[in-house]
Amino acid sequence: MKVQISLNQIFEITGGELLGSTNVVINGIQGIEDAVQGDLTFFYNDKYSKYLPVTDASCVIIPLGTNIEPKPNQAFIAHKSPHEALVHLLNYLSPKTEVSSYKVHPTAIIESNVSLPEHIHIEAHVTIGKDSIFQPGVSIMANTTIMDNVKIGKNTKIYPNCVIHSDTEIGDNCIVYSGAVIGADGFGYLESDLDGSYTKIPQLGNVVIENHVEIGANTTIDRALIGSTRVMQGTKIDNLVHIAHNCEIGPNTAIAAQSGFSGSVRTGKNCKFGGQIGLAGHLEIADEVVLLAQSGVSKGISKKGVYFGSPAKEVQLAFKIEAVMRNLPEMYKDLAIIKKKLSEIDNQ
Structure with missing residues (x-):
């Protein structure tokens, strides 16, 4: 620099x-x-x-x-x-990136009954669906698609090539980076007992992003089956994260890249999730939980602390297990020697 x-x-x-x-x-x-x-x-x-x-x-x-x-x-x-x-x-x-002039590019497509304040910046080839509402200071960059009945709060910035699906609500002072998809259908299907085929279950809920949330590039947050998938105030989400239907991510949570949250996971406040962590569905995670990278969570976590491994365990126990596992090859050799000597004794 x-x-x-x-x-x-x-x-x-x-x-x-x-x-x-x-x-x-x-x-x-x-x-x-x-x-x-x-x-x-x-x-x-x-x-x-x-x-x-x-x-x-x-x-x-x-x-x-x-x-x-x-x-x-x-x-x-x-x-x-x-x-x-x-x-x-x-x-x-750092360079100041405030919008120097508020304008709507002539190539933008804006459907009927959209509420646009005077101070809004919309770049080339943006598409906005009907009945959407925007607050002052919003910036929507090129090639972004915003579907029907979307609400976006003050001073929120949407980078190029994002897709915001219908009924999504995004709060004030948020940042959504390029390639993010918010509000696509959750992964819900009914499996047939007869032939194993799948019938799609309608996803009729929405996504609610509260104030001061950042959503990284190519992150996906699915709409709820019913109700809302919710990302609460102050949460920061890295690139390539997936948050499934009906999840609730607690306030001031940090989520590193390539993490996955199965449906209906609920996390507490002030959690930190390392890269490539995975959580099974319908789990509850306490406040102030730290999951180290590549941890897999198959059961809920009821008390704050640092956890690691798959399945995730309290970090000190997990590290002890890892230390023992690293010694397994030598332990196996020692065991083979002991078995051989015992066999020789038995044969005397």
């Missing part, structure tokens, strides 16, 4: 304790393994500790109390939370 900012400006934004040279001008931001002279970098994860003594970065944001001195012509900013300091700096430096 190319920037042009003085050390004093950076220090005013981040705060903390300034160490070393103050005559530093920063013209780039890089990870600590790639940073060179003129760059600002950061260190808050011990996995990268080997790079700290050797980096040529002109400025490094480090944890308070780190036992290292800056080189000549190098500055450190010691901070109680280097990650937080970096976020403040990136927010300051």
Whole structure:
């Protein structure tokens, strides 16, 4: 990332304790393994500790109390939370993406009885179905399809090539990234006892996305059979996540990529789900549950904590089991030796 900012400006934004040279001008931001002279970098994860003594970065944001001195012509900013300091700096430096002018592109197709405020931005080849309602500040980017009776709240941004199905409700200050599909039919079929064929079950519910939710690229959230599939306030969803019909995702939950939620899963608030986790249907997950990556959940989780494995277990137990399993080949060899010696004794 190319920037042009003085050390004093950076220090005013981040705060903390300034160490070393103050005559530093920063013209780039890089990870600590790639940073060179003129760059600002950061260190808050011990996995990268080997790079700290050797980096040529002109400025490094480090944890308070780190036992290292800056080189000549190098500055450190010691901070109680280097990650937080970096976020403040990136927010300051990030390009502002507010809509400069509100307009409706002439190629957009807008059906009857659509409520459009004065301050709305609709780009090329957007299609909007009838009876939809939009609040001020909404931005809908190119090639997005919004079907009938959709409601979208203030300052929500829909990136290109999204599909929002009928009756979906999206709150204020949400972001929906490219390729997301919200409100498609849930996976519901009636299997015949006679020949095993499937008859589609009508999906008559909808999807409700509350305020301040972000939905990643190519994520799919299915409409409910009846009632609502609901993603609650403040939740952040990564790319390529699937949330099935009638799920309820609790507030301020974070879901990493390639995770799957079967139908009617209910999660509590402030949960964190690592990449490629999977949950079986009709489960309830307590508040403040953390599922580490690739965990599979087959039963509900009733108390907060960190869980891992398939089936998921409390993390300390899961790690003990993993440690034993890694030793199984050697244990098998030892067992074979013991069996052989016992056999020799029996044959004497």
